[in-house]
Each structure stands twice: as structure tokens, then as C-alpha cells.
Amino acid sequence: MAKQLDYHTIREIFARFHAAEPEPKGELEHVNAYTLVVAVALSAQATDAGVNRATRALWPIADTPQKMLDLGLEGLTEHIKTIGLFRQKAKNVIRMSEILVNDYGGVVPNSRAALESLPGVGRKTANVVLNMWWGLPTQAVDTHIFRVGNRTGIAPGKDVVAVERAIEDQIPADYQHHAHHWMILHGRYHCKARKPMCPTCIIRDLCQFEDKTL
Structure with missing residues (x-):
């Protein structure tokens, strides 16, 4: 588990996520x-x-x-x-x-x-x-978010509830609404479980993960 990042570093991470994908969306198809x-x-x-x-x-x-x-x-x-x-x-x-x-x-x-x-x-x-659906700043912690939160130091925690609370406590309020989507997408497509794509990661220089791939 990485150590908790400071507020300014976390803000910079989410500023980069926002610049790369201003309006991240969930990928499950639904109509209501x-x-x-x-x-x-x-x-x-x-x-x-x-x-x-x-x-x-x-x-x-x-x-x-x-x-x-x-x-x-x-x-x-x-x-x-x-x-x-x-x-x-x-x-x-x-x-x-x-x-x-x-x-x-x-x-x-x-x-x-x-x-x-x-x-x-x-x-x-x-x-x-x-x-x-209702636009509330809730944080749904899945395996991707749990991994990203702990690897990077954005929201370290021993279980999903601890990671959820860390996200709520540590991520700036103006990034709360999309926080879990940014973290899911980062974990799904970049910070993968077995072969994280560290060389092309947009937050590589800010991440606390000790085993970065070359």
C-alpha cells in the first residue's frame, strides 16, 4: 500500500484526468x-x-x-x-x-x-x-479503483470502505462527481492489474507505485 498523497498532488492528478477526459461516462448501457x-x-x-x-x-x-x-x-x-x-x-x-x-x-x-x-x-x-443517475458524488469502489487508490496513493485503504472514505476525504470537492469514473477508466485501460502501462501513464511522475514497469 502506497502512502497517502498530499492534497496538491491529488489535485494535479485529477486535473490531468479531467484534461484527458472532461466528462467520463460509465460503460454499462442503460435507458433509465x-x-x-x-x-x-x-x-x-x-x-x-x-x-x-x-x-x-x-x-x-x-x-x-x-x-x-x-x-x-x-x-x-x-x-x-x-x-x-x-x-x-x-x-x-x-x-x-x-x-x-x-x-x-x-x-x-x-x-x-x-x-x-x-x-x-x-x-x-x-x-x-x-x-x-442522480448525479450524487458517491464513490463506487470496484477492483480497479481499489488497485489504483492503493498503488498511486490517491486513496489507500485496506478494504473497499476505507478506500471509499479516503476518496471522499482526500479528493478535491470539484472532482468528486467524476472521481470514481476517472479511476475506473485509469485502472481498466492503463493501471492494469498484471501489466500496468506505466511508460505511457499521464500521472507516472506523481504516482507512488514502487514497481513501475519500464
């Missing part, structure tokens, strides 16, 4: 809050690209909780069978849809506690939905 929460839940232990391939034919016919219930468990399972853990995920989505219809009038709630109470929705999924 419901399809977003389902997509994020499906993406656990799966790639965004794999989820997108499975849901492109699903969203036109099941973009609301009621339509998903009308499709049914077997119909949903058939659509997402290429995604890891698809059987359990299908059960979670159907149960989630039932709760949304029965308890929330078919509307996705905009509170973390309510979202986390839904089957298949954990803290990370809730934070993604709150950030991407």
Missing part, C-alpha cells in the same frame, strides 16, 4: 434508472462489455420492473445466460422487480439504504446508481 440498477447488479464478477451484449436485446422488451416480471424468470435467464452467475442474478432481478412494483410503485428509490435493501444490490451498485 431501472435498467441501470439491473445492469450494475448483472456486472458483478462480469465485464461491462459482456453485460452490454446480453442486455441490448433485453432492454427493448423489459425496461421497467413490471415488464421484467411479465418476461418472467425463464425469459430473463435466457437473455443473460452468457453472464457469470446468471441463474442467481436472474432470481435477484425478478425479486428486485417484485419489490419495486409492490413497495415503490415501480420507481427506483434514490436513497442508498433503500437501494441496498434490494436483492443483488450492494453498496457499490447503490453508489453507481446514485452517481450516474
